[in-house]
Amino acid sequence: MLPADLVIENASELLTIRGASSRPKTGKSMSSLGIIRDGAVAVSSGKISWVGASDRLRGSVRVGPRTKVIDASGRVVMPGLIDCHTHLVFAGSREREWLDRLSGRRSRGATGILSTVSATRRASDSELTKLALANLGSMLSSGTTTAEAKSGYGLSIRDELRILGILGRLGAMQPVEIVPTFLGAHAVPGEFDGSASYTRFVIDDMLPRVVRQGIAKYCDVFCERGAFTADESLDILRACKAEGLKPRIHTDEFSDIGGTDVANKVHAASADHLDAITQDGVRNIKAAGSIAVLMPGVPFFLCSDAYADARGLIDAGIPVALATDFNPGTCPCLSLQFIVSLACIKLGMSPAEALSAVTINAAHAIGMADTIGSIEAGKQADIVIMDVGDHRLVPYGIARNSVRTVIKRGRIVVQG
Ligand SMILES: [Zn+2]
Structure with missing residues (x-):
């Protein structure tokens, strides 16, 4: 098991938006965000390598001395x-x-x-x-x-x-x-x-x-x-x-x-x-x-x-x-x-x-659902960490920028 380059853990809500890479969400499935509470994500070589509950992260992913660890306590983690x-x-x-x-x-x-x-x-x-x-x-x-x-x-x-x-x-x-x-x-x-x-x-x-x-x-x-x-x-x-x-x-x-x-x-x-x-x-x-x-x-x-x-x-x-x-x-x-x-x-x-x-x-x-749009193992690590603990607060905060951190292809590109 190679050590992860980056892990994000303790997210109050991890919005995986999983299960719709082959076909877009329609009807009731648009309301389902595949939320993992107290969720974690691991990233290796720019891609998502593991997704799950924070208490299972360290048993499933090698967190080495060079792994960047982000504590997302009280925050929503979602796809870019x-x-x-x-x-x-x-x-x-x-x-x-x-x-x-x-x-x-x-x-x-x-x-x-x-x-x-x-x-x-x-x-x-x-x-x-x-x-x-x-x-x-x-x-x-x-x-x-x-x-x-x-x-x-x-x-x-x-x-x-x-x-x-x-x-x-x-x-x-x-x-x-x-x-x-x-x-x-x-x-x-x-x-x-x-x-x-x-x-x-x-x-x-x-x-x-x-x-x-x-x-x-x-x-x-x-x-x-x-x-x-x-x-x-x-x-x-x-x-x-x-x-x-x-x-x-x-x-x-x-x-x-x-x-x-x-x-x-x-x-x-x-x-x-x-x-x-x-x-x-x-x-x-x-x-x-x-x-x-x-x-x-x-x-x-x-x-x-x-x-x-x-x-x-x-x-x-x-x-x-x-x-x-x-x-x-x-x-x-x-x-x-x-x-x-x-x-x-x-x-x-x-x-x-x-x-x-x-x-x-x-x-x-835009024909890219096989690589982006959800947080699932194998996809490109395009991830946003929001400074709110519940996804409903993103639209609630009208005209507020709730973004804290932006990760593109596994690299931190905005740090709030
Ligand atoms: Zn136009």
Whole structure:
């Protein structure tokens, strides 16, 4: 028996979230966190080597003189949080637009996604990298150890490739693991006269370059009025899928224009937003086998009451994940802990359901449930220690950062 590199013991609650690595949690199983009271975890070579009760730890694991021992008395120990939908790389901010919205004024000048596209195109690689690193630091300190991140603020071949290239390099520059998604179809840039001609450009000119460089794992499209129609979304996602990129879709954020049907036709890994989903939409997502990624930070930030029907989706047996949708226009929030609070308050989810949604179900949404999302022997040691003794206090402490320690691949990367 080799000595463990790290052990965490005496956790008041160890949330293992076990038993859902092959299939995401649905229905009642979302409420089950696999809690071990007075729990312990051992880590060797970056992986979880043992999980159990603290009084069995030393009979099962060799704790040597070089083993780092963390006493988690009075604290919750849980898997690292997974943010499965972010728009990480961009320049500029959009507070003017937000303030106009708050005061009921019509925004003047450049607004919306295209204003961020202009700022992003003007920024250098090093400026974009510096901004993203600051945001990743904030995500990590609030417990996020893995994040999906999309391009989509470039909308030219040069700038989309640039953003995906930066996303690839960011993973090696700091601890948060990044899963890159190609979102060339985020908006129609000003140099095109409509979504139809830009859709052809994304498929014929942009996609082959992205594929050749091997810099994206997923592809995504913004299927919405004023962005891309259902037919265009279907064409883009089918073309991407044929090139080996797994599809996901922004759909039913403000209106139902057939995006859930597209999700079903391409068997999207995830269908994201769903604030305006209909009963037909629920049936489509169920048939698609997609994870429903809900982002209550968006209606919250937009002062809207149109929240996704999380209860209806869970009751229909659809696996639900939660994400920030971190972006400058509709949700500049980096904290999944806050999103978990919003899910309890605005979506009617229980703390246990919401925590399943930011761990194992989020891992499924990005195709990584075999390595992360739960605390089980053999998985990567991505672990968060919370400064509260009961998991229900994580969402209860609205906007509080309860993180004390963050461990990524067995290494302590945040020490509170
Ligand atoms: Zn988004």
